[in-house]
Amino acid sequence: MEKKREGFGSRTAVIFAMAGSAIGLGNIWRFPYMVGEHGGAVFVLIYIVATILFSLPIFIAEVIIGRRSHSNARDAFVRLAPGKPFWRYVSVLPIIIPTLIASYYSVIGGWSLEYFFKACSLEFLNTAPEGASGLFSGFVSTTWAPVLMHLAFFAVSAVIVVLGVKAGIEKFSKFILPVLFVLIVVIAVYSLSLPGSSDGVKYLFKPDFSEFTPRTFAYALGQSFYSLSLGMGIIITYGSYVRRDENILVSSAGTAVSDLLFAMLAGLAIMPAVFAAGIEPGAGPGLIFQSIPYIFSKMGAEAPVLSTIAAVLFFFTVIVAAMTSLISLIEVGTAFLIEKFNLKRGRAVGVMFLICGAAGTLCSLSFGPLKGLVVGGMNIFDIFDWTCSNILLLIMAFLSVVFVGFVMKKSDVRDEFTNGGTKRRNTPLFNAVYFLIKWVAPIAVLLIFFTNFIL
Secondary structure (H helix, E strand, O other): OOOOOOOOOOHHHHHHHHHHHHOOHHHHHHHHHHHHHOOOHHHHHHHHHHHHHHHHHHHHHHHHHHHHHOOOHHHHHHHHOOOOHHHHHHOOHHHHHHHHHHHHHHHHHHHHHHHHHHHHOOOOOOOOHHHHOOHHHHHHOOOHHHHHHHHHHHHHHHHHHHOOHHHHHHHHHHHHHHHHHHHHHHHHHHHHOOOOHHHHHHHHHOOOHHHOOHHHHHHHHHHHHHHOOOOOOHHHHHHOOOOOOOOHHHHHHHHHHHHHHHHHHHHHHHHHHHHHHOOOOOOOOOHHHHHHHHHHHHHHHHOHHHHHHHHHHHHHHHHHHHHHHHHHHHHHHHHHHHHHHOOOHHHHHHHHHHHHHHHHHHHHHOOOOOOOOOEOOEOHHHHHHHHHHHHHHHHHHHHHHHHHHHHOOHHHHHHHHHOOOOOOOOHHHHHHHHHHHHHHHHHHHHHHHHHHHOO
16 A cells, blocks of 8 residues: 655645745855856846746646656656656656755855854954955865854754655745745845945846857756756655645746746845945855845944844845755655655655765865865866756756656646646646647757757
């Protein structure tokens, strides 16, 4: 007899949980610096279009795989394609990928935890604006403090996963997502009030098409995949928790719109501040940890109490954003370990802690004692991020749409999309969405591969 699985309790829970996974570090940490490195507003424009035309269909495909299989991300492919060895072999990818990403995500979460403590201890008030951006390099280049913060952050996130799907992930997401939106709006309003911030707004929303290159397209589409948690096994896993009567199209579209909105708000919170601070927008992964301290340090001279409150709130926002992403990444491996090896949830999470804790420690040390270990100009942290973002996520996203478009029966896909014909408003849209899944999305992914490795 098959063991009863946990599941989300309502449509609201589905959207909040999936949006919680999407609305995280991909938006508040990665999106601003990717915009800065790849053409500003041109990147933003392509990112929006790519999310609607390419990423949303892939998202729907992964939800279909999860709900149809009612299984963890690895066994989903095996269950839906029995007797086909290829899918058994590649099905390990949606377990490996989120484990790798969780390892370095937790490092970034540790950075945000450290900066939260710095804000609470008034360190930004006691640092000159010109020196505030230098706090980041001073911290990450040390040995033990970043590692301890990484492990502490992972441990706190793991506790939520241990509580389960409904009592942990669902309750946390439903409470914290509205808080995230409120906090990022507050930060954006202040960022827009800074002298020189208008240049940051223009950089975000006034396209200079001379900045467009094939790589701009490829990285914008890749960021869209990354932000919506595509190819990570997360959406397949969460899809398996979606009730049979839930409208997949509505839940998926709601998640994509929420993700786009939060990305734009994150851009408005970060990029105006970057230009106000005179920081290079292409400063890379440390961008928010360089620009935001400058704001609070400068603000502290005029309004120390307000500055302290704002700093604490901002880095609390980053912590929460990182945590919503991390718990979804941990859940993928946890679900697999529970169902494949019959482990208790607490033990499964413990295994994830050991694996990701060790790998994340290497990523953390790559800014300090292991910074000399470089391959192709990238340290260990960069290798993890680049490999996952530009290779593994694309492979898995490609396999997902090929699986739904060419391996699953079209009647089964239609059955999931329309809930057996009961969601009549979905029926007229099915052929268009199916075409995007079967033909457009795979071609888009192949174009990214071509751009990344040929051009």
